[in-house]
Amino acid sequence: MTDDSAKLVAVSEAIDSLCTIEITGRGVVGALAAAARAAQGGALCLRAARELARRVQPGDTVVIATGLPTYPWFCGEQDGPVGAATLARALVLGLAARPVIVTEAIHVDMCRAAVRGAGLYARGVDDALRLPTTVGVVEFPTDPERADREATRLLERLRPKAMIAIERPGANEHGHYHASKGYRLTDHCAKIDGLFARGKAAGVYTVGIGDGGNELGCAVIRDTVVARVPYGAKCQCPCAGSVVPAFVPDHLVIAAISNWGAYGIEAALGLVLERRELVHDRDLDRRVHELCAAAEANNNGPGLLDPGTDAVPTEVHGDFVRLLGFMIQSGIDFGRLYKEPRYPWLRHVEAPSGRSPAQREDIPR
Numbered sequence: 441m442t443d444d445s446a447k448l449v450a451v452s453e454a455i456d457s458l459c460t461i462e463i464t465g466r467g468v469v470g471a472l473a474a475a476a477r478a479a480q481g482g483a484l485c486l487r488a489a490r491e492l493a494r495r496v497q498p499g500d501t502v503v504i505a506t507g508l509p510t511y512p513w514f515c516g517e518q519d520g521p522v523g524a525a526t527l528a529r530a531l532v533l534g535l536a537a538r539p540v541i542v543t544e545a546i547h548v549d550m551c552r553a554a555v556r557g558a559g560l561y562a563r564g565v566d567d568a569l570r571l572p573t574t575v576g577v578v579e580f581p582t583d584p585e586r587a588d589r590e591a592t593r594l595l596e597r598l599r600p601k602a603m604i605a606i607e608r609p610g611a612n613e614h615g616h617y618h619a620s621k622g623y624r625l626t627d628h629c630a631k632i633d634g635l636f637a638r639g640k641a642a643g644v645y646t647v648g649i650g651d652g653g654n655e656l657g658c659a660v661i662r663d664t665v666v667a668r669v670p671y672g673a674k675c676q677c678p679c680a681g682s683v684v685p686a687f688v689p690d691h692l693v694i695a696a697i698s699n700w701g702a703y704g705i706e707a708a709l710g711l712v713l714e715r716r717e718l719v720h721d722r723d724l725d726r727r728v729h730e731l732c733a734a735a736e737a738n739n740n741g742p743g744l745l746d747p748g749t750d751a752v753p754t755e756v757h758g759d760f761v762r763l764l765g766f767m768i769q770s771g772i773d774f775g776r777l778y779k780e781p782r783y784p785w786l787r788h789v790e791a792p793s794g795r796s797p798a799q800r801e802d803i804p805r
């Protein structure tokens with residue numbers, strides 16, 4: 441299903457709708473998603489999947505940045521690392537890509553655990569560039585000068601074709617990083633923005649996935665975040681700036697939970713490549729969450745290390761990927777229905793026109 445058919449658009453719209461339902465009760469995802477769709481012509485997940493499929497050839501590197509230090513532990517949550525791992529899996533299975541996850545030192549263990557949960561080896565960059573089914577997980581510096589040098593080194597070493605930020609804080613207009621409630625996180629965050637800015641300037645496709653307005657990529661909808669999100673216009677730290685990271689990516693995907701944006705891109709990639717298995721299943725989703733939690737990733741809200749994202753339990757995420765998988769299968773089957781009939785016994789039933797469905801050319805494909 442690689443054309444612009446109405447069916448492809450319909451399933452793509454359904455993916456975006458599912459990914460942006462108000463599940464966490466924050467009350468802002470509707471406005472953020474509408475703004476992102478208006479600014480970019482709709483089709484949030486499909487657009488990202490198509491660009492990835494077009495640009496990433498077998499053996500090419502894709503950088504995935506994640507990790508959001510949560511107050512007061514300043515250690516990350518399952519939103520981000522879980523989606524990074526499952527999206528890495530889809531990129532490996534669908535495009536034979538070589539994903540490399542970049543994050544703070546404190547998040548390296550949980551990202552490695554999540555990657556193993558997704559059924560892939562978690563290693564350093566050298567192994568990730570050399571071995572199949574292997575994801576690189578590397579520490580990126582919090583010190584700005586070291587981060588600058590590391591950005592240059594990594595871009596030369598990896599020569600990525602795409603860079604994806606998932607639930608990733610970024611520097612605002614005053615150079616400060618913020619939690620969604622406006623607390624300052626600057627000292628705890630890897631300065632990954634510069635890596636993305638240099639990549640974009642060199643022609644690398646850059647995508648941000650966010651759910652609250654304080655994530656890298658939300659500059660695309662800055663005005664809406666400032667107008668609609670609590671602390672969006674003015675943080676709670678002395679910089680008194682917005683919580684919106686200044687870097688403007690090529691594309692922004694908004695979801696109710698950032699992991700769901702990653703899941704939505706998996707689904708859209710599965711639709712484009714006609715491969716349902718690119719959307720992971722509920723068993724794998726639970727395993728990724730459990731291993732990530734055991735590596736000290738927070739389930740947000742109550743601050744417990746129980747498996748789940750944004751205080752939504754794993755069963756619900758399992759239901760979510762099950763729905764996505766079924767939608768993709770329907771989209772793929774419907775596209776093929778009159779090419780390779782799913783129900784062969786119908787070939788012999790006369791259609792009202794006198795021709796069998798397999799012969800009818802007036803039925804839209």
Ligand SMILES: [Zn+2]
Nearest residue numbers: 675677679680
């Ligand atoms: Zn501030």
